Amino acid sequence: MSSQGKTQVSRNLEEKTILVVRTFNAPIASVWRAYTERELLDQWWGPEPWRAETKYMNFAEGGHWLYAMIGPDGTTHWARMNYKKIVPQRLIEGEDAFCDENGIMNTTFPVNQWINTFKENSGSTTVEHKLIFETLEGLQTIVDMGFEEGFSTGLDQLDALLARQTA
């Protein structure tokens, strides 16, 4: 059975990372373009009901992507990704941060580090997103307490939760 089309999320509490793995039914060249070209990123980076809109992008080591996340009611959050290391069709390493519309980073929120690796396997492409969080030590505690089983909450609550963790 193929794991294609399924988003796998696992935690590594020791590394304080979350690994998001997804396989796409497309060659690596297409997937790479979708992750690195602004016109394509704008079409998918915003999770429903949000949409992403690029203001500026310089996909190069030391460059960054400045974009807005726009909600259905017009709510806008600005964010930027700083590209630190790029190996074409292999790896992108960087950090993301909240910022204002001019890309000035908001230092009251933490900067999250991430590493995306791309692998082709006979026509399909697997992308691993390793996200380095600062709050995973706390997550272990929750697991210990036996509260892991849950229900689904909305993205709004995640936003609120993340905002609270960083306050």
Added chain:
Amino acid sequence: MRRDVFQAIADPTRRAIIGLIAIQAMTPNALAEYFDTSRQAVSKHLQILAECELVSQEQSGREIYYHFNPDKMKEVADFIEPFRKMWESRFTKLDKVLLTIKTTKK
């Protein structure tokens, strides 16, 4: 100041307090009997838990009872699920985008 809920429950004493009041609402004095610390120390822990809404207070006569707020704890535990959903939502869109890349190539 708002508290980091993860920091709040990382402390073993505070986890023990949650465990006790999850069974029944208790006063700070009653709680203090379970711990080898002062009542003031227990009150401080309760204050931290209350600030991140893991416990709530209820006045009953001259006593203040502390209740556990399970909804808040679930919200914290479910951190992963909305996170996964967010990525899945993105990737569903990306699947469609990838189809257009392939067709324009041909």
